[in-house]
Amino acid sequence: MAQSPAATIVTLRGVGKAFGTGTLALDGLDLDIRDGEFLSLLGPSGCGKSTALRIVAGLSEPSRGTVTWSDPAARKGLGFVFQEPTLMPWATVFDNVFLPLKLSGAGRADVRTRVMETLGRVGLADFAQAYPRELSGGMRMRVSIARALVTAPRILLMDEPFAALDEITRFKLNDDLVALWRELRMTVVFVTHSVFESVYLSSRIVVMTGRPGRVSSGLTIDAPGRDAQFRTSAEYAGYCRVASEALAKAMQRRAGAAA
């Protein structure tokens, strides 16, 4: 899909966001989200990448600039995964995943198969009746992903979802996420501060610079297979070097601007 430029679903132009405290989180952010891509927003902490994601999700209103959806209906079909699993502790795994459907008025019995199918996708079919506290951190994050997937969203927005997990769990979830992305043919926007994670997962990386946040550079990762072999390949190392340099340059620019 890297050859033919895919259609743009969301276009951000000159987006700025100032908070009440006077902090300018974003300024002049231009970003295109293309259909079917796995886009990572890579940048240091506090560069406004999470703010950008929340604006795309409609959870936050931009102070300046425009957010345009090519298909306004797609705006309704969003999935969002937070940095924390953000589950309802009083509800079972099933009920947590059922929530988005319930809120849109679906009956429990009508969507039971759909919920169970989604749980199966993230490997938690056997845990439908468990409570979140009975699960490990990685499993909770899987529930959170299942909840985002259950509405079959066109775009999945993820805000540093694996940052709090150990490396083994993170690798496993990375693999599973890539598989899900392939299988479901959805668009993923993934916020991270990890160069390695973003290179492993993405079809495209946008490097952001902070204070105020804006796009510094972009990088297309054109590698077909994403597996353990790719993780140890020279190709992967090469992409990581390029991304690291881009990130370093972005941070230097910021230091230069601050001086």
Added chain:
Amino acid sequence: MNERVRSILAPAGVLIVTVLVWDLVVRINNIQPYILPGPGLVLSTLVSDWSILWSSLLATLLTTVEGLVLAVVGGIGLAILFNQSRLIEHSLYPYAVILQVTPVVAIAPLLLIYLPQQAAVLACAWIVAFFPVLANTTLGLNSVDHNLADLFRMYGASRWQALWELKLPAALPQMLTGIRIAGGLSLIGAVVAEIAAGSAGAGSGLAFRIAESGYRLNIPRMFAALLLLSIAGIAIFALLSLLNHLALRRWHESAITRET
């Protein structure tokens, strides 16, 4: 000895020792029953006066339960109202606080002038009991996980859905804590009002019996009534703790016993 057995045996031991010392002090000093009755006399009075004390206990318990129910309904209702409208919260909250910080002993005589006695006693129980429910439920409703609230917003949840599916369950632990405190306070409110009413002449609750027995120097009956009041208080607390445990045991950290 395991923890559980010890937690029952230790206070039981304290109780036995205290009763024995009490009994010895009364016997050795030959203290008269109208000054300090021994534990045996208190128990036999409890048996011999049982019909009077039992009906009084029922009267006080009825007031307490009514006060608690009204406090729970009023406290949670008001908390929900506050949560829906800042204006209402700002308008009414200070008065809820004033009602709470003014000692109920001082309000009771006034209420007894303006209300029928039973209503006045009930009002006192309600006044002291409703605030912890209100304050705790308000805290619970306001401490909902922001991301979860965002998620509900993103999926287009209605106000009603956000309240019923998110805020109320999230507030449940704090709400139950408030109710547990309110149970004990409702009993206190009822007792205070009965004492105030008792000195005005009429009444039938346990606290009234205590006041009445005091005037008649029937000290053993005072002790017996006091004992019943304590037991009633303990029973209310135990019952509400059980409710708390049953409601939270599946998911809340406070109700889960951890193995270490």
